[in-house]
Amino acid sequence: MDDLGTLDLTGQAEAVRSGQVSPAELVEAAIARAERVQPVLRPFATTRFDRAREEAAFATASRMDAPFPGVPFALKDLACPVAGEPSHEGMRALAEAGYHATVTAHIARRFAQAGLIVIGRTTTPELGIMPVTEPALHGPSRNPWDPSRTPGGSSGGSGVAVAAGVVAAAHASDGGGSIRIPASCCGLVGLKPSRGRVSVGPASGELTRPLSVPFVLARTVRDVAALLDVAAGPEIGDPVQAPPPRRPYRQEVGAEPEQLRIGLMTRRPGGAGTVHPDCVAAAEVAARHLEALGHVVEVTHPAALDEPARMATFLGLWASYASFAVDSWGRELGRELGPGDTEPLTWALVEIGRTVTAPKLLEALCDMERWSRRVQQWWADGWDLLLTPTLGEPPLRIGELDPPADNPLGGYQRAASFVPFTPPFNQTGQPAISLPLHRNAEGLPIGVQLVAAYGREDLLLQVAAQLEQTVGWPTLAPAP
Amino acid sequence: MTDLAFRDATEQAEMVRSGQASATELVEAAIARIESLNPQLNAVIHERYDRARDEAASALPDGPFRGVPTLFKDLMCALEGEPYHFGTGFLKRHGFRAPYTDNLARRFLDAGFVCLGRTNAPELGLLPVTEPSAYGPTHTPWDPTRTAGGSSGGSAAAVAAGLVPVAHGNDGGGSIRIPASCCGLVGLKPSRGRSSLGPMTGQLTDLLVVEMMLTRSVRDAAACLEVIWRPFPGDPVIAPFPERPYPAEVGADPGRLRVGVLTRNPLGTGEVHPDCVAAATGTAALLGELGHRVEPDAWPKALENPDLVGVFSAIWTAGAAATLDAFGAAVGEPVTAADTEPLTWALAEAGRQVSAVQLIGAVGTAQRFSREVAAWWEDFDLLVTPTLAEPPLPLGALEPPADNPMLGFARAAQFVPFTPPFNVTGQPAISLPLHWSDGGLPIGVQLVAAYGREDLLLRVAAQLEEARPWSQRVPPLHA
Numbered sequence: 001m002d003d004l005g006t007l008d009l010t011g012q013a014e015a016v017r018s019g020q021v022s023p024a025e026l027v028e029a030a031i032a033r034a035e036r037v038q039p040v041l042r043p044f045a046t047t048r049f050d051r052a053r054e055e056a057a058f059a060t061a062s063r064m065d066a067p068f069p070g071v072p073f074a075l076k077d078l079a080c081p082v083a084g085e086p087s088h089e090g091m092r093a094l095a096e097a098g099y100h101a102t103v104t105a106h107i108a109r110r111f112a113q114a115g116l117i118v119i120g121r122t123t124t125p126e127l128g129i130m131p132v133t134e135p136a137l138h139g140p141s142r143n144p145w146d147p148s149r150t151p152g153g154s155s156g157g158s159g160v161a162v163a164a165g166v167v168a169a170a171h172a173s174d175g176g177g178s179i180r181i182p183a184s185c186c187g188l189v190g191l192k193p194s195r196g197r198v199s200v201g202p203a204s205g206e207l208t209r210p211l212s213v214p215f216v217l218a219r220t221v222r223d224v225a226a227l228l229d230v231a232a233g234p235e236i237g238d239p240v241q242a243p244p245p246r247r248p249y250r251q252e253v254g255a256e257p258e259q260l261r262i263g264l265m266t267r268r269p270g271g272a273g274t275v276h277p278d279c280v281a282a283a284e285v286a287a288r289h290l291e292a293l294g295h296v297v298e299v300t301h302p303a304a305l306d307e308p309a310r311m312a313t314f315l316g317l318w319a320s321y322a323s324f325a326v327d328s329w330g331r332e333l334g335r336e337l338g339p340g341d342t343e344p345l346t347w348a349l350v351e352i353g354r355t356v357t358a359p360k361l362l363e364a365l366c367d368m369e370r371w372s373r374r375v376q377q378w379w380a381d382g383w384d385l386l387l388t389p390t391l392g393e394p395p396l397r398i399g400e401l402d403p404p405a406d407n408p409l410g411g412y413q414r415a416a417s418f419v420p421f422t423p424p425f426n427q428t429g430q431p432a433i434s435l436p437l438h439r440n441a442e443g444l445p446i447g448v449q450l451v452a453a454y455g456r457e458d459l460l461l462q463v464a465a466q467l468e469q470t471v472g473w474p475t476l477a478p479a480p
Numbered sequence: 481m482t483d484l485a486f487r488d489a490t491e492q493a494e495m496v497r498s499g500q501a502s503a504t505e506l507v508e509a510a511i512a513r514i515e516s517l518n519p520q521l522n523a524v525i526h527e528r529y530d531r532a533r534d535e536a537a538s539a540l541p542d543g544p545f546r547g548v549p550t551l552f553k554d555l556m557c558a559l560e561g562e563p564y565h566f567g568t569g570f571l572k573r574h575g576f577r578a579p580y581t582d583n584l585a586r587r588f589l590d591a592g593f594v595c596l597g598r599t600n601a602p603e604l605g606l607l608p609v610t611e612p613s614a615y616g617p618t619h620t621p622w623d624p625t626r627t628a629g630g631s632s633g634g635s636a637a638a639v640a641a642g643l644v645p646v647a648h649g650n651d652g653g654g655s656i657r658i659p660a661s662c663c664g665l666v667g668l669k670p671s672r673g674r675s676s677l678g679p680m681t682g683q684l685t686d687l688l689v690v691e692m693m694l695t696r697s698v699r700d701a702a703a704c705l706e707v708i709w710r711p712f713p714g715d716p717v718i719a720p721f722p723e724r725p726y727p728a729e730v731g732a733d734p735g736r737l738r739v740g741v742l743t744r745n746p747l748g749t750g751e752v753h754p755d756c757v758a759a760a761t762g763t764a765a766l767l768g769e770l771g772h773r774v775e776p777d778a779w780p781k782a783l784e785n786p787d788l789v790g791v792f793s794a795i796w797t798a799g800a801a802a803t804l805d806a807f808g809a810a811v812g813e814p815v816t817a818a819d820t821e822p823l824t825w826a827l828a829e830a831g832r833q834v835s836a837v838q839l840i841g842a843v844g845t846a847q848r849f850s851r852e853v854a855a856w857w858e859d860f861d862l863l864v865t866p867t868l869a870e871p872p873l874p875l876g877a878l879e880p881p882a883d884n885p886m887l888g889f890a891r892a893a894q895f896v897p898f899t900p901p902f903n904v905t906g907q908p909a910i911s912l913p914l915h916w917s918d919g920g921l922p923i924g925v926q927l928v929a930a931y932g933r934e935d936l937l938l939r940v941a942a943q944l945e946e947a948r949p950w951s952q953r954v955p956p957l958h959a
Contacts, residue, residue, distance in 0.1 A: 195675075195716070205847035208840050209717070210684050236858065237851030237931075239672070239687075239906060240717050320836040324844075327837055358798035358834035359805055362685050366802070368681035373714030380713035427714060 004322050005165040009227070012071045013115075014166060016064070020244045021145045023059035023117065027052050028149045030072035030119055033166045040480040041142045042154040042204050042292050043150075043160035045077040047120035050386075051185060055117045066115030067226060072168040072470040078124040080105045081203065085231070087385055088331035089329075090126040090135035093341040097333050106199040106235045110395075113170065114230040116217045122157025122170055126343045127325050128409065132401050133157060133182045136343050140398045143185055144477030145444055149395040158217045160348035162250030166367055169223050173213035176318070177390075179420025180434035184447025185392035187436040187473060190463065192226050192422075194455050195429030198218020198231045199381045206240035209321070211426040219475045220464045224433075225249040228457060245456045247463065252461040259294055260384040260463065265301035268392060268420040270308050275420070277390035282438035282446040283313055286387060289437065290463075302378035305424060316356055316364045322346060323353025324379035343399070345389050346409035372428040379430075379453035385463065390434040390447035421449055431457045433464055436473040484491055484509050485642030485959035486951070488697040489548045489704070492645055496547035497868045501877070503547025504538040507594050508829055510549035511587040511752045513959035514596065514645045520624060520957055521636040525554060525565045525615045535594050545915035546592030550645040553635050555605045555617075556677070556691060558582040566629075566807070567601040569614040570819040574811045583676035583712045584691050588648065591707040596728050599634025599647060603824045605797070606889070608658045608896045609878050611636055613821050617875050620662050622921055626872040629662030631655035632694060642959035647924050653796070654687035654867075654899025657911035661867035661924025664913040664953060665694050665943065668701045668898075671932050672906030673717035675708040681878050683717035687843070688795060688903040695949065698942045701910070702726040705934060715919035720932040734939035736860040739767050740778035745869055746901065754864035756779035759915030759923040763944070764864050766914070770943060772862075779863060782852035783901055785865040787845050789893065792900055794842035800824065801831030822885035830886075831956040850905040852942055857907075857930035862940060898926055908934045910941055913950045922953075 004026060031049045038044055052072065059070030081087040081101030088094040123133050123141045133156025134140040141156045143149040146165040151159040155172030157181030161314065162170050172179045174192040183190025193213050199211055206336075216227045228249040234241040238369045239354045266280045283427070287297045326346065330337040339347045356364075394416060401411035425432045430453070434447040452459045484492065484506065495501040511529050518524050532549070540546050552559070557565045558578035565571040576861040581589075589593070600610050600618045605815045610633025611617040620628040621641040628637040632649030636659030639647050649656040651669040660667025670690050673683050677691070706726045743757045743765045761776070768774040808814040809848075817825045834842075857862075873895060880888035903907045908931070911924040929937045 180953055202848075202851055204844070206717075207684065207687055207847055208844045214747075237854035238845075238903075239847055239850060241720060241932075243718060243721060316836075320840060324837045324840040327841075353837060354835065356836035357801075357832060358794065358836055358839035359802040359831055361839055362798055362802040363805065363837035366681050366685040366806075369716055370679060370713075372716065373678050373682075373712070376714035428714070455718075 002029050005033050008170060009068055009071055009168040009218065009223040013068045016069050016071065018230040020143060023056040024465050026070060026118065027056035027072050027117055030167055034119060037164045037166055037480055038148060041144055041160045041164060042138060043122050043141055043157045043164065043166060044120040045088060045123045045157060048085065049119060052117050052119045059117065063115050063118050066113070067230060068181060069115040071116055072167050073111060074120050074122050074158060074161050074244045075108060075122035076124055076155050076171050076173060078128045078154065079173055079204065080108050080115065080171055082108050088137070090137055091329065091342065092224070093333065093337055094329060095137055099333065099391040103203055105203065106201050107171065107231055110230055119167065122161055124154045125257065126174065126346050127322060128154035128175060128178055129153060129322060129346060129349065130401060131177060131415050132396060134398065142398065143395050144480065145187065148397055149444065150185060150398055152182035152395065155182045155217060157182065162188055162217050162219060163302055164480065165466045165476045169216050169218035169227060171214065173212055173219045174426065176426050177419050179215060179217060180390050180422050180432060180447065180449060183217055183421060183434040185395040185445065187445030187477065188219055190217050190222055190237065190434040191215060191340040191457065191460065192425065192432050193228065193232065193457055194242040194431045196238065197242040199235040199236055199238050201235050205238065221461060221468045222253045223257045223398065225253045225461050237422060245458055249457065249461055249479065253465040254461050257459065257466060259296065261331045261382060262290055262295055262385045262387050263300040264296045264297055264382050265388045269424055271306050273388060273417050273420065276393045278394050278440040278446050279391055282448050283389045284389055286448040289467060293466055293470060302375045304374035304379050307371065313364050313367055316360065319349040319353035320356045320361055322349040324333060324348050332386050345403060345412055348408040367429050375424065375428050382443060384459065386451040388449045390449040392417050392420045392423060394440055396446050417456060425451055430454050431460055433460045435464055435467060437471060482718045485513055486954065487645065488865040489545055489645040489695070489700045490697065492548045493545045498939050502592060503540060506547055507596065510644055514615040517641050517643060517813050517957060517959055519643055520619065521621060521637045522616050522618050523599055523634040523643065524597045525634065526549060528562065528595060528597050530594045530609065532594050540592050541590050541726045543591035544934065545929060546608050549592055549596050549644050550588065550593045550643050551597055551599045551635055551638050552585065552595050553601055553603045553650065555631065556650050556752055557585045557648045559585055559595065561890065563598065566623045567612040567614060568807065568820065570660035570815050571807060572614045576811060578924045580679060580749065582680065583678045584708060587708045596644065599638055601634060602630045603821050604800055605631035605655055606655060606800060606824060606827060607878060608892050611850065611872060611875065614683040617876070620872050621662060621955035623872065623914060624957060625875055627662060629659030629872065633659045636660060636665055640664055640955055641957050646693040646695045646704060647790065649694045650689055651903065652898045653749060653903050655910060656694060657867050657899050657924065657926060660694055660911040664922030664950065665696055665906045666698055666701050666957065667694055667901065668692050668705065668934065668937065669909050669912040670705060670934055671908045672717040676712040676715050678712050678715060681942055685899065698938060698945045699727065699730045702730050704936045722935055725748040726880050726934065727939055729935045729938040730942040732939050734936065734943055737772040738859065739764065739772050739864060739942060740860050741774065741776050741861045742783065742863060742865045745897040746783040747893065747897040749897050750869060752866060752869045753871060755917045755923050756869055759925045760864050763914050766821055766947060767771050768945065770947060772909065778860065780856035782849065782856065784890040785849055786848060788904065791842045791845045793903065794839055797827045797831030798834045798839050799831065800830040804828050823880055825886045826885040827889065847902045853905050861936060864927040865926045867898060868895060869897050870895050871917055871921045871923060890931065894935055902928055908932050908937055910937045912941055912944060914915065914944060914948055923951040
């Protein structure tokens with residue numbers, strides 16, 4: 001690893017502004033790291049090195065007032081199109097058609113306006129459906145801490161690129177845990193913002209994508225805060241707009257939180273099934289750190305999280321959205337997609353989704369809204385944070401979620417014990433952050449999740465910075 | 481105390497605060513007015529006089545409307561243990577009672593309002609007139625042969641006739657603005673997410689519907705909005721918070737606004753009646769006289785979207801089907817064709833044919849439409865349109881032929897082309913009683929602001945109210 005790669009995004013921006021390094025040098029070094037890492041860990045779906053070099057050459061003094069002038073970055077290849085550039089969402093059908101996007105996502109535009117230079121698009125499982133990143137299109141992406149393990153998903157490529165030091169931060173998105181899961185597996189900071197905090201427009205909106213929020217994976221809390229200042233805030237016509245923060249998120253880093261009331265939950269939501277002892281230990285270790293900081297931690301959680309059958313509701317919604325996505329891509333490609341165009345799991349979800357009627361979808365959504373009210377009442381009743389393991393298991397071995405040939409849903413069903421803690425907060429729309437506070441005996445990162453009330457990213461950043469300052473974590477994986 | 485009838489809620493609250501009148505006196509007077517006029521209007525379908533009397537005599541919450549009588553629509557604004565029928569014969573037959581007090585009713589009760597009963601609504605609130613089989617038609621007090629509009633027709637008739645100063649309504653396609661237009665009232669549809677739909681639903685499911693009070697004065701609209709805007713835990717969509725209390729907008733200078741005008745039917749579902757065109761152009765001229773920059777040919781071209789009727793139908797019909805399913809589950813007996821009006825059943829049947837994927841597609845189209853429409857407000861502050869395409873319809877005008885119940889819905893689309901687009905976009909819109917036909921019928925004017933900008937609507941509405949006051953206009957049927 002070269003020295004530039006050890007800097008976080010904020011550090012690289014300072015180095016550019018002070019004249020220690022040029023954007024061209026930063027980008028060239030990032031490309032060199034990408035080329036070294038890609039054959040082993042496969043973080044990238046597509047790269048745009050030459051365009052990044054051109055953009056770096058033009059990142060002149062006029063852009064020095066941008067927050068991240070000429071600093072290299074990566075976009076996840078999912079729901080973050082850039083007009084005229086490839087956008088494949090882990091789908092062979094799109095890659096083989098040589099599909100290029102026709103619109104630019106608002107968040108991609110904001111990253112560019114912030115000075116960030118995109119060197120490539122990172123891997124995702126097909127349509128971002130799975131919590132591991134092993135699309136048939138690219139083969140598996142691998143965890144920098146142990147290449148026999150998954151970096152998690154669906155933002156696995158971004159997790160790899162950041163943990164391996166190719167870029168200091170990368171775009172990611174979370175519809176069931178897809179920021180927090182790779183953050184846990186790769187030892188990163190993964191904040192899923194509140195619903196409506198970051199625009200999913202112009203192509204989409206929260207009324208059709210109520211579960212999914214775009215944001216980033218990064219190594220430091222200050223980078224997450226600074227990037228949230230870039231990404232947060234409504235675009236014209238956004239249907240859901242989270243309440244604006246009282247001050248810039250950067251100012252939360254270092255701001256002392258009040259004494260917080262924190263509930264600790266280490267058993268699986270819904271009751272059934274076990275949580276791996278390493279993951280239980282991670283949350284308990286974090287609880288002790290938080291107590292040492294003066295916060296109050298009690299073993300308690302919202303009772304509504306124990307209501308069964310949440311995953312069944314989630315499946316109906318998830319399958320309907322998958323079905324809609326495949327139909328939409330078919331329209332975009334000018335032909336109807338069939339079972340041969342997707343992975344077996346995706347197609348199985350498409351078929352489930354097609355059996356759902358509109359009134360049933362509304363019933364599921366309404367059920368989700370009612371349940372979300374019951375869950376969030378716990379925060380209204382005076383609790384500040386819920387502390388859980390991010391995952392139910394340490395990073396899975398590559399291929400562990402491969403479905404048996406006779407049951408394409410097998411891997412998806414198996415995933416439930418890996419990711420029991422993250423999907424509930426996509427349904428409630430609350431902000432949640434995974435912090436790399438623990439390692440198991442094998443040295444694998446084990447994340448812990450903190451969940452705040454809707455709109456309270458400020459509180460998550462305060463306490464995350466406090467833990468980073470007092471406990472800390474290794475910032476980079478060993479070089480491959 | 482008949483002179484109370486046309487005092488607005490703000491004034492009645494002040495009378496209680498200053499000791500000029502007691503809550504009991506206000507409530508008794510309102511009950512007397514309802515008793516005398518309701519037989520002609522059919523606005524109130526459930527009375528709760530004894531409870532109201534008890535509440536008025538007890539220590540009411542010390543809110544801004546302490547002791548002021550009101551009415552709640554028979555659709556949302558649920559009160560635990562009390563009749564709650566959504567205009568359906570089905571729930572009426574089952575004697576259904578609400579199992580909870582909802583968040584909205586909680587806000588109104590906490591504000592000190594005393595609810596005297598529930599008002600008439602069409603079945604499931606599906607139509608822009610109020611003529612449910614279960615409870616019969618509501619008449620506008622301006623002409624008993626005509627509709628009070630719908631779906632909040634009972635509340636509108638009650639307020640217009642002076643039974644109560646304000647009454648609850650909700651708006652999923654125009655159901656506050658339409659009866660406001662037909663009854664000569666102020667009808668503010670707030671932004672999506674302005675008030676809670678909890679605990680039973682939320683704005684991801686019911687994305688078109690918002691709640692408010694129908695009022696006679698702009699200051700009452702502002703004060704009522706102030707009562708309901710704060711979110712409850714778990715509300716999935718929360719409109720941007722106001723910068724200052726809404727009542728402070730009344731009398732505040734709106735500045736020089738950039739105003740566009742739309743008088744032709746953007747959905748292409750029919751012609752616009754000259755009275756309605758005149759209402760909008762007259763208001764545009766008045767805004768010009770008040771110093772605003774009016775561009776008579778400027779309006780969001782994106783409103784002219786041929787897909788919008790289909791989008792609205794998919795959302796509306798799927799919602800009707802889901803609602804009937806929920807009612808069936810609530811009473812433990814499925815709703816059948818015989819339990820509903822023919823149009824309701826036809827809509828629900830249509831909704832059952834819509835797939836989840838189609839619904840997501842329709843909502844996706846709605847979102848794109850909303851972004852395109854919202855972009856116009858980057859250059860303008862206000863759009864002026866007629867609220868309706870026709871004066872208040874004669875009673876029975878939407879009654880469909882027995883062999884084609886859906887014709888009633890098609891006929892409704894001719895009547896209300898201007899209001900539904902802003903349920904889709906979630907923008908705030910207000911109907912003001914600024915015009916009257918030669919025959920003395922109220923013709924409302926709709927003003928539409930950008931998402932979250934009720935503050936601006938209230939400022940300009942107050943300015944128009946002062947420039948062309950309507951408070952002296954009293955309908956033939958009045959208390």
